[in-house]
Structure formats: C-alpha cells, structure tokens
Amino acid sequence: MKSERVLRSLPFVVMAAVALIDLLAGPRLGFLPLLTLGPTFASVSGSIRRTALVGVIALALCIPLASYNRLLLTPQNNLTIATIIAITAASMLAGHLRIRRERELANVRLVAEAAQRVLLRPVPRKAGDLRIALSYTSAAAEARIGGDLYEVVTTPYGVRLLIGDVQGKGLEAVETAAWVLGAFREAAYDEADLPGVAERLETSLDRHLGGERFVTAIIAEVADGEISLLNCGHPPPLLIGRDGRARLVEPEEEGVPLGLASLGPPLPKPHRVPFGEGDRILFYTDGVIEARDEAGTFYPLMERAHLLEVADPQGALDELRSDLLDHIGGPLLDDAAMLLVRRQST
Structure with missing residues (x-):
C-alpha cells in the first residue's frame, strides 16, 4: 500500500533532510539531535532489525557532520550521540511491543474468521x-x-x-x-x-x-x-x-x-x-x-x-x-x- 511505502521511507527522508539543513545552517543552530527522528519513525512500521539499522545510519551521519562542524568529541556532540543510541534502543523496544501486539491481533482475527466460516456454512x-x-x-x-x-x-x-x-x-x-x-x-x-x-x-x-x-x-x-x-x-x-x-x-x-x-x-x-x-x-x-x-x-x-x-x-x-x-x-x-x-x- 502507498501509505506503508511512505512510512518505510520516512525515516531516511527525515534524516537526509536533517543532514542537508545542518550542512546549510552550520554549527550555530545544532540540528544533529533531530537525527533521532529516524529510529523513532522506523519503530512505527519497521522491524526491530530495521530500526537498529536506521539508528546506525543516524550515528553514521552524526559523526562526519559533527566533524565537519568541528564539534566532534565535544560534550554537546557526545550528548547527541548518547541520545541517538538511547532513542534507538527505546524505539527497538517499542517496535518489539508493537509487532507482538500486531501478531496477537492477527491471531485473534484469524480465530474469529475461522469461527465465522464454520458457522456460516454454504x-x-x-x-x-x-x-x-x-x-x-x-x-x-x-x-x-x-x-x-x-x-x-x-x-x-x-x-x-x-x-x-x-x-x-x-x-x-x-x-x-x-x-x-x-x-x-x-x-x-x-x-x-x-x-x-x-x-x-x-x-x-x-x-x-x-x-x-x-x-x-x-x-x-x-x-x-x-x-x-x-x-x-x-x-x-x-x-x-x-x-x-x-x-x-x-x-x-x-x-x-x-x-x-x-x-x-x-x-x-x-x-x-x-x-x-x-x-x-x-x-x-x-x-x-x-x-x-x-x-x-x-x-x-x-x-x-x-x-x-x-x-x-x-x-x-x-x-x-x-x-x-x-x-x-x-x-x-x-x-x-x-x-x-x-x-x-x-
């Protein structure tokens, strides 16, 4: 479905936009913490592995951008990296709970549909x-x-x-x-x-x-x-x-x-x-x-x-x-x- 494709591509679009804006704005405004939006959006529709991959990509973008802005190893950048790691972990947990809930609902729906098919005979x-x-x-x-x-x-x-x-x-x-x-x-x-x-x-x-x-x-x-x-x-x-x-x-x-x-x-x-x-x-x-x-x-x-x-x-x-x-x-x-x-x- 179109909406599912949009959700799957949203984390990458958001991170690319953050990286581009950060390059254009320079170190003064500090857009790098917004890279956490990537794993956050990934947890909405993606798997746990996909969410982790998005978190790794967010870190991979954060480090060279921080170096470009001369912020690497500064307390500000270290806090940003820690935030990305923490939010990625939280997003993976949220994704796990979502997937488990979806499976439970799917099983309940299958049971109900099977019961209907038995009841509503031809x-x-x-x-x-x-x-x-x-x-x-x-x-x-x-x-x-x-x-x-x-x-x-x-x-x-x-x-x-x-x-x-x-x-x-x-x-x-x-x-x-x-x-x-x-x-x-x-x-x-x-x-x-x-x-x-x-x-x-x-x-x-x-x-x-x-x-x-x-x-x-x-x-x-x-x-x-x-x-x-x-x-x-x-x-x-x-x-x-x-x-x-x-x-x-x-x-x-x-x-x-x-x-x-x-x-x-x-x-x-x-x-x-x-x-x-x-x-x-x-x-x-x-x-x-x-x-x-x-x-x-x-x-x-x-x-x-x-x-x-x-x-x-x-x-x-x-x-x-x-x-x-x-x-x-x-x-x-x-x-x-x-x-x-x-x-x-x-």
Whole structure:
C-alpha cells in the first residue's frame, strides 16, 4: 500500500533532510539531535532489525557532520550521540511491543474468521422451486470481525430463511451469532410457525446474553404463492416482481430486535406477501445500505434493483456486489451479507 511505502521511507527522508539543513545552517543552530527522528519513525512500521539499522545510519551521519562542524568529541556532540543510541534502543523496544501486539491481533482475527466460516456454512443453491444466491463481503482489514449471519433450511413446513446482524463486533458477536444459528437450525424443524421459531431464538438469547445486546433479524418462510416475513428490527427486504417493479417490504407491525423482547412489545405477527414464479426477494444487512461513497452518500439500493433482473441469481448478486464496491471506491467498513431468492417454475 502507498501509505506503508511512505512510512518505510520516512525515516531516511527525515534524516537526509536533517543532514542537508545542518550542512546549510552550520554549527550555530545544532540540528544533529533531530537525527533521532529516524529510529523513532522506523519503530512505527519497521522491524526491530530495521530500526537498529536506521539508528546506525543516524550515528553514521552524526559523526562526519559533527566533524565537519568541528564539534566532534565535544560534550554537546557526545550528548547527541548518547541520545541517538538511547532513542534507538527505546524505539527497538517499542517496535518489539508493537509487532507482538500486531501478531496477537492477527491471531485473534484469524480465530474469529475461522469461527465465522464454520458457522456460516454454504447455503443450498436450490431448494424446491427456489434458486438461492449468496454474497458475503467481509469488512476492511482495519475493522474487527462482524456478526452478520444467514441460513437456509428445508423443513417439513417449507423452506425457511434467516438473515441477521448481531450488535457489536469481534469474538463476542461471533459467539452470539453461533447461539442464534444453532437455535434457528433446531427451531426451524420443530416449530410449526414463524412466531414459534422467533420465540425459541428469543429464549436462547435471553439465556445466553447479558445486558442489552441484541440481534436484528428477518425470519422467512416460503409457501405456495407467498412468502411470510417476521421482521425483528432488521432492514426490510427488497421484493422485485417478474415485471421488474421493486419495493421494500415494510413490516405491518414494528418489531424489536431479538434479545430485547422484555423491553418492548411482543413479537410481531408474520407479514405475508405474494411471491410467485419469476419473483425475487433480496435480504441484506445494514452494511449494504449504510455503505457510503467519498461524498458520504449512502448506497442507493432501490436505484440498483434493476441489476437483479439477470436470470441467474448468483450472477445478479455478483453484479450488485460489484456495483456496491464501485460505489464506495474502497473496502467496506462493515460486513455486508446479501441473500437473493428467486422463484422459478418447477
């Protein structure tokens, strides 16, 4: 990356500038102590060995410059040399601590990512007369691991889907996602209706979560000619008819996120909407609609609905993901999960 190249070259640029200024200014102003900036900057991004090398170069510049200025072996110059050595040693220690911390964070991130991959198993591409596509885009490297989750299961009651977003980041969010997915995979087969599934999820979260942590989610069930949606504080899905008309399916009743049922109204009733041959519905997390470009403009999902008219659901979703990344012009700052379901003739 460009910023990394700048940081790596900064110590040498600074020391060269100090040497040049000292040559031009002469001994009167005493710029040689500023050579300590070299190893100081080196400790920010370089290795311990690189920091030591920069310190040696600083000394190599200091001695001939002091001789040129007729300051060699003077108390002033001896103090400057001692300062360069001391700051180089301190910078090496700081670099060691930084590298160790970076390794620890990298290991934690790898563990969290591995846990996410285990939890978020691949969804089936076909389920009955449904074709299903998935897109999951991880956040930028600087961001912590998120808690987006999804699942599709075929049950005796029909195909049931879940998409959700856990409050917070990191391993705690991954752990919460594990509880939600585990509870859903059991309840989807056991419960005869969506409110029963939601109650099982709520019970599981109430048992394992503390404080006011929560999960926004949509639980859906596809039946003959319609789809039932139970929205628990999650962004509404985008329904696209076979005629190309798109609309957001807002819930008839406002529902609080899972985990907050004790603080709000009872769980809402499922909202049924027609879902026939050729219709598509897009589920997504807030990482999609909250993605911004350089001007701070949110991603206009409704305006991009036409990208989902491609017959192949995965191709359509890949096109939408590419457009999303083009909109922000860089990496996402939050995970973005999208689940596209298309009904076709059997």
